[in-house]
Amino acid sequence: MGNREALLAGARKCLLEKGYARTTARDIAGAAGVSLAAIGYHFKSTQALLNEALAETMAEWGDRLEESxxxxxxxxxxxxxxxxxxxxxxxxxxxxxxxxxxxxxxxxxxxxxxxxxxxxxxxxxxxxxxxxxxxxxxxxxxxxxxxxxxxxxxxxxxxxxxxxxxxxxxxxxxxxxxxxxxxxxxxxxxx
Incomplete structure (x- = not known):
């Protein structure tokens, strides 16, 4: 898994554990096992990363909900x-x-x-x-x-x-x- 994918996975984990507003760049970088600088390199901002992670999470969740x-x-x-x-x-x-x-x-x-x-x-x-x-x-x-x-x-x-x-x-x-x-x-x- 590359840094970009690790950051998305880390952001998704943080969203579930801490919510959107309480998740920090440090939280995500720590969960992903990458440097803080990787967020800026791959996503430009923590908000952009969180938004993408949120969209992925909600799409998967929507599919599960639809099935249920x-x-x-x-x-x-x-x-x-x-x-x-x-x-x-x-x-x-x-x-x-x-x-x-x-x-x-x-x-x-x-x-x-x-x-x-x-x-x-x-x-x-x-x-x-x-x-x-x-x-x-x-x-x-x-x-x-x-x-x-x-x-x-x-x-x-x-x-x-x-x-x-x-x-x-x-x-x-x-x-x-x-x-x-x-x-x-x-x-x-x-x-």
């Missing part, structure tokens, strides 16, 4: 059953990939303060929204563009809020069944 969300629900299951099954799996991933989920929330504050950072990750958010639309609707190809956008946006908004609650108070976190029951309550639909 392939919901095994019978073809005749209604939207609420699909909703509960999907959220049960999403919530399970909160614990399995807790450092990555925590990093997601950390990045929200950074995105609000850094337009360049926001632009870099806006495409990923749009892509995630469309993935969430498929999760919400089953076969999103049958829905219109607005319906897909609405369903994906709703799932993303719910995801952010539920994640924040989970990270703050995991002992009282909602389950997939709790979320489905809450949705029935607020929609005024007994089932």
């Amino acid at each position: 969300l392939a919901v095994d629900v019978s073809a005749d299951a209604g939207p609420l059953a699909r909703f509960e099954a999907a959220w049960t799996r999403i919530l399970a991933s909160f614990e399995a990939d807790r450092p990555l989920w925590a990093t997601q929330l950390e990045l929200l504050g950074r995105i609000a303060a850094d337009d360049g950072f926001k632009e870099q990750f806006a495409g990923g958010v749009r892509e995630a929204r469309m993935g969430m639309a498929s999760l919400a609707l089953g076969d999103a190809s049958q829905a219109g563009e607005r319906e897909s956008w609405l369903a994906g946006s709703f799932y993303q908004a719910l995801l952010t809020g539920v994640l924040a609650q989970y990270l703050m108070d995991p002992e009282n976190a909602l389950s997939g069944a709790d979320l489905a029951e809450a949705l029935r309550l607020v929609a005024g639909r007994p089932e």
Whole structure:
């Protein structure tokens, strides 16, 4: 493994252990077993290195999450059953990939303060929204563009809020069944 690859691996390790904001160039160089100067040589800045490591990490994580969300629900299951099954799996991933989920929330504050950072990750958010639309609707190809956008946006908004609650108070976190029951309550639909 060359210095560039070692730095990426070190940065990814630090992201999981320390988060984005608390990771320093020294942390990365130490984890990679290379000099501090190697960061500037290969990436120009620590931020550029962290951003690339973050993009790689999130892409791999997104693939794993997508696989785990392939919901095994019978073809005749209604939207609420699909909703509960999907959220049960999403919530399970909160614990399995807790450092990555925590990093997601950390990045929200950074995105609000850094337009360049926001632009870099806006495409990923749009892509995630469309993935969430498929999760919400089953076969999103049958829905219109607005319906897909609405369903994906709703799932993303719910995801952010539920994640924040989970990270703050995991002992009282909602389950997939709790979320489905809450949705029935607020929609005024007994089932």
